[in-house]
Amino acid sequence: xxxxxxxxxxxxxxxxxxxxxxxxxxxxxxxxxxxxxxxxxxxxxxxxxxxxxxxxxxxxxxxxxxxxxxxxxxxxxxxxxxxxxxxxxxxxxxxxxxxxxxxxxxxxxxx
Amino acid sequence: xxxxxxxxxxxxxxxxxxxxxxxxxxxxxxxxxxxxxxxxxxxxxxxxxxxxxxxxxxxxxxxxxxxxxxxxxxxxxxxxxxxxxxxxxxxxxxxxxxxxxxxxxxxxxxxxxxxxxxxxxxxxxxxxxxxxxxxxxxxxxxxxxxxxxxxxxxxxxxxxxxxxxxxxxxxxxxxxxxxxxxxxxxxxxxxxxxxxxxxxxxxxxxxxxxxxxxxxxxxxxxxxxxxxxxxxxxxxxxxxxx
Numbered sequence: 001x002x003x004x005x006x007x008x009x010x011x012x013x014x015x016x017x018x019x020x021x022x023x024x025x026x027x028x029x030x031x032x033x034x035x036x037x038x039x040x041x042x043x044x045x046x047x048x049x050x051x052x053x054x055x056x057x058x059x060x061x062x063x064x065x066x067x068x069x070x071x072x073x074x075x076x077x078x079x080x081x082x083x084x085x086x087x088x089x090x091x092x093x094x095x096x097x098x099x100x101x102x103x104x105x106x107x108x109x110x111x
Numbered sequence: 112x113x114x115x116x117x118x119x120x121x122x123x124x125x126x127x128x129x130x131x132x133x134x135x136x137x138x139x140x141x142x143x144x145x146x147x148x149x150x151x152x153x154x155x156x157x158x159x160x161x162x163x164x165x166x167x168x169x170x171x172x173x174x175x176x177x178x179x180x181x182x183x184x185x186x187x188x189x190x191x192x193x194x195x196x197x198x199x200x201x202x203x204x205x206x207x208x209x210x211x212x213x214x215x216x217x218x219x220x221x222x223x224x225x226x227x228x229x230x231x232x233x234x235x236x237x238x239x240x241x242x243x244x245x246x247x248x249x250x251x252x253x254x255x256x257x258x259x260x261x262x263x264x265x266x267x268x269x270x271x272x273x274x275x276x277x278x279x280x281x282x283x284x285x286x287x288x289x290x291x292x293x294x295x296x297x298x299x300x301x302x303x304x305x306x307x308x309x310x311x312x313x314x315x316x317x318x319x320x321x322x323x324x325x326x327x328x329x330x331x332x333x334x335x336x337x338x339x340x341x342x343x344x345x346x347x348x349x350x351x352x353x
Contacts, residue, residue, distance in 0.1 A: 016211050037210055037249045094251060094283065097244040097276035103237050105273045 010034075010042065010050045017047060027051075029092075036093035039100060116195055116353045117224070119186070120257075123231040124155075124201030124209070125242025130232045130261040130291060133299070133308075135200035136167045137291075137340040138230065138351065140310040142196065144341065147352070150192040152185055152199040164200040166306040176205060182212040186220070195353045206242075210249040217253050227254035228350045232291070235265040244276045247284060255350045256286035259343075262293040287350055289343035294336055298329050310337035 010017065013034060020030045027044035034040040034047075120138060122131045132155070142149040151171035153164035165171040176182045189197035201209065220227075229250060231243040243258065260268050271277045280286070294309075301323045302308065307315055312324055312333040323329050344351065 012207070016214070019211070019215060038207060039245075093248055095244055095248050095276040095279045097248050099241060099245060103240065103270045103274045103276070105269045106275060106278070108273065 008046075008050050009040065010047065013038065013040070014054070017051065021051065032092055036097075041100075117190065117197070118195065118226045118228060118351070118353045119189055119197045119199070120228045120230060120351060121199040121209075122201050123229050123242060123246040124203050124205035125246065126236075126239050127203040129234050129236075129239045129242075130259070130263060131203075131230075132162060132164055132167075132200055134230060134232045134259050134261070134291065134340075135164055135198060136308045137310070137337075138198055138344060139164070139168055139171075140308050140337065141341055141344045141351065142198070144310065147196065148194040150189055150194045150197040152189075152197065154185070154199050154205065155202040157202055161306070162303045166303075167308050167311070171200075174199075176201065176212075177208050182208065182216075186216070190225070196351065206245060206249070210246075213250055213253070221253070226353060228257055229254045230257045230259065231286075232259045232261050233268065233271055234261050234263060235267045235270070237270040240268075240270040240274075240277065243271070244280065247280055248276075252284055256280075256284050257347050257350050258286045258288045259291050260288060261291040263291075287347040289347055291343070292336070292339050295329075295332060297323065298332055298336075301329075302333065308337070309333045310341065312337070 016034070016037075017030055020033060025033070027047045030047050031042050031044045034042055122135050124131065139149060139151055141147075151164060151168050153168075153171040153173050154176045155163050156173065156175040156177075165173055172188065174181060174185050174188075176185055185197075185199060189199075217227075229246060231246065233239040233243055247256065258271070260271070272281070281288075301321065302312070305315075305319060305321055305324070307319065307324070312320060312330060315324075317325055320330075324333060
């Protein structure tokens with residue numbers, strides 16, 4: 001009988017990860033999103049394990065089948081039940097902002 | 112009211128003490144002064160009664176967006192209300208809940224014609240600017256941005272204007288940037304204590320104003336503060352209306 005799942009730091013982001021999977025994002029992309037949006041460093045393999053364990057234990061999560069490897073190469077996203085197009089999506093880390101690093105002031109731009 | 116004529120204005124809830132509620136209150140005053148009906152939400156459930164948006168505007172609805180479906184409830188009320196705008200003062204540290212909700216709900220609301228304006232209040236402190244960048248990184252250009260430079264701690268906003276993320280934000284998000292001039296601390300704290308915004312001072316009765324704000328100089332200053340922020344907000348009018 002399986003025991004209590006490992007208390008992953010990803011647990012607070014379960015809904016976010018599910019949403020990403022539904023939208024067809026790969027684990028590498030989800031890892032990048034988690035880092036950019038929440039400052040959460042994690043690996044694609046970690047997310048893969050997180051999804052895999054919960055998909056087995058709780059089908060209600062309805063997570064898509066995980067990719068065979070964590071280092072999956074780019075591939076076309078699977079068909080999504082949601083409208084795939086977002087009129088104005090948030091680009092990934094479009095400000096190139098890393099909350100783990102202090103803000104560095106730049107020299108003034110040339111006149 | 113047709114949702115197509117709605118705008119949801121919300122504060123970027125991040126670092127506390129930068130003047131989020133002061134600015135949200137000024138926006139509420141802006142609407143009131145022009146007869147623009149607005150639905151007000153005080154989502155800062157961790158804040159004490161004194162100093163929260165409802166302290167200044169008792170009609171504001173207290174709402175915990177961190178509760179289950181709290182953000183859904185917020186939008187349901189905002190859309191059902193017969194007002195063209197909804198103004199929400201979010202609590203410090205409400206980013207994660209909002210980001211995920213925004214990702215889930217944005218498409219549908221945008222399709223219905225609902226527009227969003229994020230109001231970010233920053234000071235010269237890097238931490239306040241980091242809040243803005245965190246929110247902007249998550250929300251992208253799906254919302255318009257009104258950045259309020261609160262001069263309470265100085266006039267150097269280099270962490271906003273002269274950093275790589277700041278320059279990228281200014282170039283790509285095209286925010287409207289306005290100033291909240293420094294206010295005398297004793298006057299601002301007394302306004303907060305008595306649940307008065309600067310704009311409400313002139314119409315409040317003497318008992319509510321209390322000794323300090325009944326004084327001529329303090330009263331004149333408060334009225335000047337009200338005029339200053341009102342004029343600044345008026346320069347951002349398109350971001351405050353549907």
